[in-house]
Amino acid sequence: MMREDSHSKSIEVSNLSMTFRSDDGTSVNALAPTNLEIEPGQFVAIVGPSGCGKSTLLNILAGFLKPSEGQASIGNEAVAGPSIDHGVVFQDYALFPWLTVLENVAFGLKSQGLGWSERNEIAMHFLDVVSLRDFADKRPRELSGGMKQRVAIARTFATKPSVILMDEPFGALDALTRRFLQQQLLKIWSESRKTVLFITHSVQEAVFLADRIIIMTARPGRIKSDFLIDMDHPRDFSSDAFRRIEKVVFDSLDEELAKTFGLAANQLQAD
């Protein structure tokens, strides 16, 4: 396979639904028929309560799961399986522990048929972007959680995929590390402006990063609301505009949380 500097691609989801059947005959409806269109180059965050099917949606787009019904396409091509053109950043990093940091970042470049020196050069550049050049020869176990996720982000961006799917990538990190990684993600993203689908629990994170926020309902997952965020980067957490958007998103989400926990929405806000 040859490496090409692919352009960002669109994501289209039509009537996509997913029902998991277990061996004992019970079935769980994880994703109700869903439609979604994402333009090339858009940074979209999906926010929703646990079990709203947002990871299911991502796993279908990544080609890890086959949907029960409907279709997922990337760049007008139906998703047939995992592909190096559809990058994935996992919550638990998924670094290869037997490889060095540099070799991890170069892993996909080898699949793309690049020679040794070219691979190293590109991998070093991306390590530079996430400020980990000095750790190139370390093994993943010598790195902190935040550093591991920066390596994983560099590894995904290095292959220049046309869409990048991120499954709660900062979910396991502490608040300070999280803020730093959000900034680094925007930095590496602004270099290439790939289409990004970013799943998160954090409203603040979604408002800080995304051009567009989609809220999903509790099981079975369905798209509840869809907001465009028209704010320049870098965004200031404490600005009025930021707070206003955050409030709108929270209000929409609270209705869902209330359903999940069987409360009235106003009770939730009182807490």
Added chain:
Amino acid sequence: MHFLRHSLPYALALLAIGTVWQIAVWVSQANVAILPPPLLTLATLWELIANGDLAKHTLASLSRVVSAWGISVLVAVPLALAMARSRTVERLLDPVIELFRPISPLAWIPLAILWFGIGETGKVFIIFVATFFPILLNTVSGVKGVDPVLIRAGRVLGCNNEATLFWRVILPAAMPTIIVGLRIAFGTGWAAIIAAELVAAQSGLGYLIADGMEILRSDLVLAGMIAIGVLGVLIDSIFRFIGNQYDWGPA
């Protein structure tokens, strides 16, 4: 310094064994043909080293174990991969393996002699049986234990087919467990070859021991036993060293 720190416990253990042994000799006043003192045994061991007999017998035993172990690796590793990656293959083979596994490799010695005589083939067969299961079972558990998220990561990073995925992700990820299996297998093979050679052989460390018994030279028997123990520890430490190269810890 590193070497010293690791060999010191062994030196102390040897000293303790020698002391207890010498005391046993004094207390029991046993005939030298039944229980020779440690120093005499060491002299015999030195003689065996000097006249080349020990090297000859060690080489005979080692080459049998190495070749049978090698055949085991070639058969068990691919079989284990098939079992770990396919439910059908596993369901088919698992009962067969579970039925054969409890049978000690030593129980195969009579059949091996009937089938292959007392030549090399029979011994290689017994060691094959002894080394096969540890390699197979460890490889199966190693491959099954590969974190599924690493397999997903491999797929989205361009491992498009099962073969590429195997070489670039599954094999290296399973390597630490596979090496443990190779090490345990060599140990069981080393134990089994001595038994096989006790019964039917013209050479090998087992033969050396059996021969010592027949000519009432327990110093030869004990010298052979010491050689078996020391070589076992040395071989095991080589495997441990190799295993440590693959000990990369959690990701």
